[in-house]
Amino acid sequence: MRLFLLPISTRRSLIYCEKLHEKAPKDRSYYDKLTIKANETWSAWEKDEKAIGNWKKKVTFYGNHALKRIPYEEWGLKTIPALTAKRRQDIIDGKANYEVLFPGKYLPQASVPGLLEKLAKERQNMHRSKLMWSVIIMPFTAPFMLIPVIPNLPFFYVLYRAWSHWKALGGSRHLEFLLKHNLPTSSPSAALDKVYAAGLMYPTRALSRVAPEPTEQQAQEVASVVHQQTNNETEDVMVLQRWNGKLIAEQFDLPDMEVEIERAVEQVENGIKTKEKLMEEKLEQERAVGKGGERAKDALPDHILERIHKKAEDVAEEGKEKSTEKAKETTKM
Template sequence: MSHIRSLKNQLSLRINSFSSKSSQNALTSKNKTHLLISKGGNYSTIYSNTTRKVRADTKINSSTIVSSNPNPNNNPNNNTISDINNNSIKKYLNEPIKLIVVPISKDKIFLYYKHADSFLNINSKLIKYETILTKKATKFWNNMEKSSKNINRKIVGTVNRLLNRINWTENSLITIPSESYILKRVSSTENNMKITLQEYLRLKKQSTSANVATTTELKLNPIKVYYPGSLITPKQIVKDCNELWKDGLKQHQKNIITCLITLPLTLPLAILPIIPNIPGFYLLYRLYCNVKAYLGAKHLKTMCNEQNGFRFKFVDLKEYSAIFNESEHLQKKNFKLLDEETLARIVDKLEVQEIKGQLTKAIRQEKSLKENNTETKKKKTK
């Protein structure tokens, strides 16, 4: 009897040992599955221990994993689209320097360069003087607009009408600051840093000099270009950007020369104390705008030139694309001209209310141009 009891005890110990090893293996198997998930596994790996059938070639992101224990409630496929889109919008909003593409018509875009204030070269004396002068000019113009005098109201109305006739592409180029105004994001083998244009050129010259031995390789961070992929392609954006800077350099150089020639002709009006030299102020303002647009075109040219180390990183913002997919007339095959109702939704979604007026001007100019072209064609057919 004692011999039989001893055999039973040994058998019981072996069974317990086997059970313990099985549970350890199961735990290890779960941990391995979680490791595969965190490295970008697929649905077939995640649900290998379940009866749920999922496509094996469907990749997932580790950020969508809620728990390492797979069950239908934690299925990444059940995550709402809004959560994914909110993440992309948050990344867009947190990007300190970006280019935003707004399609105005089938073959024209408004390019908006948006940057955080922390990337402005505050040590530049030119920026300081420009800020002071623009504040004074803005104050003067605001006083003119608020004035109750008929003469001032007529002047404001005339100037606004003249400004509304200026091609909207100028407004797009003006949003692109001079290259020297913005700090550059540079990655090197040692660290990441923000430096001025002059510092970047100096370091680049040192790194390429045959006399200076250095192991530090400078690399400019790419500028992200946000666009609606449902309506326009990166190839078309690059084409439009090249046309924008080429036309901009040519046109605004010509306008600068014209302003410089005609501006001295308004000096006699400055002698008269009764009538303000409005033509002189207007030409001075136009000179300023053309210089800004010209510098913007030069900066855009540099950004488009890959040989200078600049490159674009195109980002198709899904919520932005969704705005154009919701209406049939805004879809790629039917799109002709952006409407003001859709524009209001775009500026709210992208949080670019500061350029709503310029975009509205662009839409109205393009609409007027198309109407004039239609009337011209009708007259020719008659």
């Protein structure tokens, strides 16, 4: 099983567990089937425009805003599966293989065990307490069942929060058990170093896609600038961009990872600095490998920049065509 320890900033990191292969329908447990059904229902509500007062779309709109407020640490722990009896025994017998990947240039290997231990233990009491309170509150949502048409939304929200805390608690216990048995094995990833460097060198995802892959030296230079910006580790500096989550997810063929990274980056950005300060740091990072103060994108050959402009024009044209088609459909109705 692969774990990813992804620094969002120089002080805050996201843990993400690679999703296990999905079970065949006949092998799914009742819990698996219930989870899949809930996800399908939520997705259907997001698209449903026929409900009275459009209440389903409104519920999912405000619900998604509420979900964004859940701390990214909780989402990360929820990706770690529960510690079943079989997994526990495999770990004790030395049969289990767990590996944690991280960008070595942006996260010292010596700090990995301490970070994992902090992630495993720091929030356990909080999740345990909030799980208990969610269960206690559930009966008090019963009166909302009397509202016609609309389901008992307060009950389902409290139920979801109870499930979320239970999942995060299970993930943290699993991680704690691994650490007690000297697992997982920490492995610095050169691929992660390069994706991180590209995200800091260039201002957009499109540019980083078509630009040459950062060299070892360039990755080191960018990492050095980030270290300088911390002012001897006294300041927190962003090392991940929101748009870079997609590139990391694609690098490891883990599409679900993208939304976890984007959520974590948004929360950390909102928490540490003003937008002006973040922009100043980003510009300094982009100039790390340039000459005479130029940004990395300014040194790219013209044919690469032309590809970017052409792609942007194609996307814009495609957007216009879709808008026209949608307008025609509306007119027909």
